[in-house]
Amino acid sequence: xxSVLVVEDESxxxxxxxxNLEAExxxxxxIGDGDTALEMLLTDREKFSAVVLDVMLPGIDGFEVATRLxxxxxxxxxxxxxxxxxxxxxLNGFEAGADDYLSKPFELAILVARLNGxxxxxxxxxxxxxxxxxxxxxxxxxxxxxxxxxxxxQEYSRDVFVFDGKTIDFGSLELFAGDRIIRLTLMETxxxxxxxxxxxxxxxxxxxxxxVWNLRVDTDTRAIDNFIVRLRRYxxxxxxxxxxxxxxxxxxxxxxxxx
Amino acid sequence: MRVSGRGKSIAFFxxxxxxxxxxxxxxxIGWIVLxxxxxxxxxxxxxxxxxxxxxxxxNTTFLVREIRRNEQHDAFINSVTHELKTPIxxxxxxxxxxxxxxxxxxKRREFYDIMLADSDRLLHTIEQVLRAGQLGTRRTRxxxxxxxxxxxxxxxxxxxxxxxxxxxxxxxxxDQCGKSEDALVFGDSEELRAAIINxxxxxxxxxxxxxxxxxxxxxQDEKNIALQVRDYGIGxxxxxxxxxxxxxxxxxxxxxxxxxxxxxxxxxxxxIVKKHNGRVFAESGGEGHGSTFTMLLPxxxxx
Numbered sequence: 001x002x003s004v005l006v007v008e009d010e011s012x013x014x015x016x017x018x019x020n021l022e023a024e025x026x027x028x029x030x031i032g033d034g035d036t037a038l039e040m041l042l043t044d045r046e047k048f049s050a051v052v053l054d055v056m057l058p059g060i061d062g063f064e065v066a067t068r069l070x071x072x073x074x075x076x077x078x079x080x081x082x083x084x085x086x087x088x089x090x091l092n093g094f095e096a097g098a099d100d101y102l103s104k105p106f107e108l109a110i111l112v113a114r115l116n117g118x119x120x121x122x123x124x125x126x127x128x129x130x131x132x133x134x135x136x137x138x139x140x141x142x143x144x145x146x147x148x149x150x151x152x153x154q155e156y157s158r159d160v161f162v163f164d165g166k167t168i169d170f171g172s173l174e175l176f177a178g179d180r181i182i183r184l185t186l187m188e189t190x191x192x193x194x195x196x197x198x199x200x201x202x203x204x205x206x207x208x209x210x211x212v213w214n215l216r217v218d219t220d221t222r223a224i225d226n227f228i229v230r231l232r233r234y235x236x237x238x239x240x241x242x243x244x245x246x247x248x249x250x251x252x253x254x255x256x257x258x259x
Numbered sequence: 260m261r262v263s264g265r266g267k268s269i270a271f272f273x274x275x276x277x278x279x280x281x282x283x284x285x286x287x288i289g290w291i292v293l294x295x296x297x298x299x300x301x302x303x304x305x306x307x308x309x310x311x312x313x314x315x316x317x318n319t320t321f322l323v324r325e326i327r328r329n330e331q332h333d334a335f336i337n338s339v340t341h342e343l344k345t346p347i348x349x350x351x352x353x354x355x356x357x358x359x360x361x362x363x364x365x366k367r368r369e370f371y372d373i374m375l376a377d378s379d380r381l382l383h384t385i386e387q388v389l390r391a392g393q394l395g396t397r398r399t400r401x402x403x404x405x406x407x408x409x410x411x412x413x414x415x416x417x418x419x420x421x422x423x424x425x426x427x428x429x430x431x432x433x434d435q436c437g438k439s440e441d442a443l444v445f446g447d448s449e450e451l452r453a454a455i456i457n458x459x460x461x462x463x464x465x466x467x468x469x470x471x472x473x474x475x476x477x478x479q480d481e482k483n484i485a486l487q488v489r490d491y492g493i494g495x496x497x498x499x500x501x502x503x504x505x506x507x508x509x510x511x512x513x514x515x516x517x518x519x520x521x522x523x524x525x526x527x528x529x530x531i532v533k534k535h536n537g538r539v540f541a542e543s544g545g546e547g548h549g550s551t552f553t554m555l556l557p558x559x560x561x562x
Contacts, residue, residue: 010345012373016352023360056341058517083344084337105348108355 002119003027003047007037007065008054008081017052017111024112034060041074048076049119052111055082055093063096070097075183077118081106087215094213095226099186121186161196163257164244166235168192175234182234187212191227195245195255204252228253269326276319283312331507331522338509338521342384346377379422384521390453391506391523394530402449405559408442408484409434411452412476419459429463429470435477442476442484445559446535454531457524458488458552464518465550466492483537484558489551495543503541504529512546532556 004021008014009032018028029048031037034057041048055062066078078100080093085103093101100114159170167176173189175182184192194212195203208224209215228247232239246254287308294301353370356362362370416430436442444451462472472490479485495503499510506526509515532539536557543550 010349012349012377013345013352015373016349016356019366020352020356020360083341083348104344105351108352108359 001025001027002049003029004050004052004115005037005040005048006030006052007032007034007057007062008052009033009057010054013054020108020112021052021115024116033058034062034065038065038068041069041076042072045074045076049122050077050079050115052079052081052115053098055080055084055089063092066093066096066098070185077122077186079111079115079118087209087213090213090215091224094185094187097185118186163196164235164259168196177235184234188227188231188234191224192231195253196257199255199257202248202251202254206252208252269323272319272322272326276315276322279315280312280319283308283315287312334509335507335522338519339384339388342519342521343381346381346384349377350374350381386453387521387523387527390527391530394527394534402447403445404448406444406446406448406451408444408451408486408556409436409476411448412455412474412486415452415455415459416474418456419463422460423463425463425470429472430459431471431473433473433475433477435475436484441478443559444484444535444556446556450531451535454528454554455486455488457528458554461524461552462488462490462492464520465515466490478558479555482557483555486554486556487551488554489549491549494546494548495541495550496546497543500541500543504539528552528554 002025004026006014006017006021006028008017008030011032014030014032018030021028029040031040037051037053037057038060041051053062053065057065060068062080062082066080069076069078078098080098080101081104082089082093082101083104090101090103099118102111102114161168161170165178168174168184168189169176170189170193173184173186175184190212191208194208205224228245229239232242232245235244236242243259244256246256248254287305290304290308291301294304353374357367357370412432412434416432419425420427420430434442459472459474463470466472469491472488474489475485475487477485493515495510496512502508503510504525507522508526509520509522529539532554538555539552541550541552
């Protein structure tokens with residue numbers, strides 16, 4: 001049975017979530033504070049398939065829980081819930097390592113759909129493990145986009161992109177750079193996908209926020225710059241002197257796959 | 260991130276202010292050394308410099324205070340957002356559940372109770388905010404009459420008990436005024452009730468898992484009636500005893516952080532008591548030793 005952890009200190013909300021998720025066929029555990037949740041998720045790393053995480057918790061807050069989990073290499077999918085829904089808050093959540101974000105009050109159907117989506121998505125890498133090995137070998141021979149060998153085990157079209165000696169697998173959220181394998185969060189992957197789809201073109205910060213994060217922003221915000229800094233750390237050989245992910249002053253960014 | 264940013268700006272202004280003050284003092288000393296022979300010029304200069312120094316000190320103080328207030332305001336907006344949205348989220352969740360799933364009768368009744376409790380909580384928050392807003396302005400209509408404090412206290416105890424689902428023994432009421440005429444106060448019963456409920460609410464909220472609240476009413480002296488609410492909860496550090504009555508102020512610390520609140524409750528209590536020409540203060544044996552809130556209100560003889 002699929003297990004889900006609900007981290008929420010408001011007992012009414014927690015019990016409501018428990019009732020509904022159990023009705024959806026999940027096994028549900030409820031925890032009321034961040035420290036206990038962190039401990040639980042770090043001791044038994046495989047137990048939960050997803051976490052519904054509230055931000056305002058007693059003790060350490062939800063952002064901190066997500067940050068620490070990711071820091072410890074725990075990549076369980078996180079759906080964050082919070083009362084504040086300003087763009088900065090949403091971005092804070094994603095930056096901390098959340099995979100999805102809902103602000104209160106939320107619609108039950110949407111919460112369930114997003115949670116199902118996260119769990120479905122997190123299962124792909126397991127089915128994918130054989131194919132991943134293929135990618136690594138391709139990567140070593142520094143392949144070019146689209147030149148992956150088709151092997152017999154392929155059951156569905158692989159969603160990968162090769163650039164500058166690195167390979168990103170959009171299905172498993174992994175980036176293969178040299179001998180490093182980097183696990184990306186869903187949002188980092190989405191941002192990279194967006195930039196790759198517009199290779200060579202200048203993309204504004206506003207359009208990134210609107211189309212990747214679905215946020216409506218009136219003012220120019222630099223909040224995504226942190227994401228760019230992180231992506232550079234993953235894909236650039238020298239993050240201080242970017243070659244692939246360039247800043248266009250006063251506008252936004254430009255991705256150059258093969259400089 | 261934002262907090263440390265503010266901390267930095269406060270530190271900057273304090274350093275900047277102190278540097279300016281030091282500079283002014285140095286100039287002042289220079290002036291004294293240079294003009295020590297000409298008395299008139301010396302006196303004029305020294306006064307002038309003192310004025311500048313005082314101005315600088317005042318300016319820095321106000322700036323720092325303003326930054327702090329801003330910070331509190333931010334925290335207030337945060338907690339009110341939370342206090343308003345959480346019950347709505349909960350009510351909505353249960354309504355959607357009832358709408359979209361088959362819920363048996365027992366569960367259904369349970370859900371109704373939860374939604375009622377949430378709407379009460381919502382109402383309570385809204386009332387607190389509105390009351391605090393009203394008390395902030397001068398304009399208030401008076402509904403004053405002779406009010407029996409004993410009766411109000413008994414009502415408030417009952418209300419708090421139902422709100423938190425507490426057992427009979429949690430509140431120990433010691434009413435030394437006996438006959439109701441002894442505890443007559445001239446005031447607005449609605450407001451007094453709100454103030455007393457806030458005190459009892461706090462006593463329950465800031466108690467540890469084992470809840471016990473002692474309430475006593477007695478004649479303090481010829482003129483005053485004293486209402487005391489004592490809890491055995493997390494207590495208040497000595498330096499916070501006065502500040503907690505300020506608007507939006509919430510004592511820092513891990514234990515307080517576990518309790519949700521808007522920072523308005525005690526401000527409302529103090530404002531109401533002041534309006535009734537009374538006084539309210541807090542005492543505590545320190546952290547972990549509980550706290551006692553005492554409300555002194557002027558007594559009226561029955562006519």
